[in-house]
Amino acid sequence: MLELKNINKAFGKDDNRTEILEDVNLKVRRGELVVLYGPSGSGKSTLLSIIGALLEPSAGEIMMEDENWTHLSNSEMTMLRQKEIGFIFQQSHLLPYLKVIDQLVYVGTLADMKKKEAKRRAQNLLTTFGLEHRLNNYPKSLSGGEQQRVAIARAFMNHPSLILADEPTASLDFERAIQVVEKIQSTVREMNTMCIMITHDTRIFEYADRVYELKGGRLEAA
Amino acid sequence: MNIAFKELKYYKFKYLLIGLILFLLAFLVMFVSSLAQGLGKDNISMIENLNGDHILVHEEADNQINQSVLEDKDTKLAEDNGYHFVSMKMLRIQEASAIQLLYSDDAVNYLVVEGHEPKSDNEILLDETLSKTYAIGDTIQARDYDDVAYEVSGFVEKSMYAHTSIGFVTKEGYKKVDENVTPTFAVGDKKIETPKHIDRITKQDAMNGIPSFQAEQLPLNLMVVFLFVISAIVISAFFYVITIQKTKEYGILKAIGTTSGKMITSIIVVVMTIVILSTVIAIGLTFVIGQFLPVTMPFFINENLVLLLFGSFVGVSLIGALLSVFKVIRIDPLSAIGGE
Numbered sequence: 001m002l003e004l005k006n007i008n009k010a011f012g013k014d015d016n017r018t019e020i021l022e023d024v025n026l027k028v029r030r031g032e033l034v035v036l037y038g039p040s041g042s043g044k045s046t047l048l049s050i051i052g053a054l055l056e057p058s059a060g061e062i063m064m065e066d067e068n069w070t071h072l073s074n075s076e077m078t079m080l081r082q083k084e085i086g087f088i089f090q091q092s093h094l095l096p097y098l099k100v101i102d103q104l105v106y107v108g109t110l111a112d113m114k115k116k117e118a119k120r121r122a123q124n125l126l127t128t129f130g131l132e133h134r135l136n137n138y139p140k141s142l143s144g145g146e147q148q149r150v151a152i153a154r155a156f157m158n159h160p161s162l163i164l165a166d167e168p169t170a171s172l173d174f175e176r177a178i179q180v181v182e183k184i185q186s187t188v189r190e191m192n193t194m195c196i197m198i199t200h201d202t203r204i205f206e207y208a209d210r211v212y213e214l215k216g217g218r219l220e221a222a
Numbered sequence: 223m224n225i226a227f228k229e230l231k232y233y234k235f236k237y238l239l240i241g242l243i244l245f246l247l248a249f250l251v252m253f254v255s256s257l258a259q260g261l262g263k264d265n266i267s268m269i270e271n272l273n274g275d276h277i278l279v280h281e282e283a284d285n286q287i288n289q290s291v292l293e294d295k296d297t298k299l300a301e302d303n304g305y306h307f308v309s310m311k312m313l314r315i316q317e318a319s320a321i322q323l324l325y326s327d328d329a330v331n332y333l334v335v336e337g338h339e340p341k342s343d344n345e346i347l348l349d350e351t352l353s354k355t356y357a358i359g360d361t362i363q364a365r366d367y368d369d370v371a372y373e374v375s376g377f378v379e380k381s382m383y384a385h386t387s388i389g390f391v392t393k394e395g396y397k398k399v400d401e402n403v404t405p406t407f408a409v410g411d412k413k414i415e416t417p418k419h420i421d422r423i424t425k426q427d428a429m430n431g432i433p434s435f436q437a438e439q440l441p442l443n444l445m446v447v448f449l450f451v452i453s454a455i456v457i458s459a460f461f462y463v464i465t466i467q468k469t470k471e472y473g474i475l476k477a478i479g480t481t482s483g484k485m486i487t488s489i490i491v492v493v494m495t496i497v498i499l500s501t502v503i504a505i506g507l508t509f510v511i512g513q514f515l516p517v518t519m520p521f522f523i524n525e526n527l528v529l530l531l532f533g534s535f536v537g538v539s540l541i542g543a544l545l546s547v548f549k550v551i552r553i554d555p556l557s558a559i560g561g562e
Binding site: 045049052054055075078079080081082083087089093094095096097098102106107109110111138154 | 224225228229231232233470471474475476477478479480481484555556
């Protein structure tokens, strides 16, 4: 279980100090998909960055199972991003110079996976996401939906405990968006991981186990 | 490592262009410095071939060894210390402008590349730059002495002084222009004390004594240094701009858990691959061109200098790449997420 306890985040100092997050509490169990939404500037991405070991909170604690993820060194944060967290961004953010299969294999080798094993796992994942015919293509020759599916497969590559998705469907049409979210949901359940997703699309809410609204830095159950 | 080569392969056109520019710069550096070396050889190759580290010259010659004259009282001291004498005299000749007529017993080394050494007073051994003007068996006629002429017996590799070819003759041959065979300077290995009117100088002093030597070397070496500075700036600027272009990619790499060390390695592998490939090709081309240039062209490839230039290029590129490395370390992965 992932547990956020009284997370606070402020930027700036003294008079310029702005509170982005105030006393955010959240629990996510394995196999759950939790959706966050809120107006722009409400701190959604900041919260996701804090959970994703990209930013440190000003106060509060992040507990993952029995581990404390709060005060980590830069290299410990890098290790977490490598092994425990899978990111899915608004755009696919693939590396233009890697073929589809290598996008996943690279992430695998970063986490010390054997090349052969990484290749096999990448192949399996990409097949699950319906991309088996695209393994040796560069991202630029893929459609937007295919690129996003590669990015999602990449996020699942290292058996992460936690998937963080920041508006993963924003660049897709509705039909594609639903397919992508269904895929994320089923994979999260299958692999027994957790997923926190930011989205504005209310039609996606029905796939979530719980939905929260972030308003003025505070998290409220919707 | 792997990812660096994939990147090189994918952006091959971009990196090919940079490689091309580096290649041209490196080639220019190699060419200009070989030209400087070649011009240098035209000035000093005879001095380099002197059989000893110390040279005795008359003080009034001002380190211009061909202007010196050793008197009888001085030769005794030199002889006692195992010094060898060189007699040298400028001789204006028909066709070519002038040669340095030279006689010595074992003070100047040379390598015969064609023909043979002078055996009679009639024969002369010339520097190979004159092989365009004369062939073996041709007669060269002095302009100032009607009765002085020599027959070319062969050619030697690089033996010049102040842009003038050396013409080696026998003692009898030298007597045609100087009955006494007056010693001009002496060469030896002993560090002896000399009277006030005699200077004991090193080879380097003798080289610097040639008025044209430093005048030529200084601007050419300045060009080489400037080319290095330009290369450093070009390399830094290129890789800095490319790094800025790829800020997003580095952000992604950081977000998915690539360590800074791995990213720095990848940058350095990319830079080194391009720099090493372009300079090696440039060096290769310089050698090929050196093979085809006529002997009259002052061009000399100094292997040690080439190694030094290669090392400097690699060093300069590493410094240039460091600028990008600092930038990459500071990249905030949040910018890749493009959130609020």
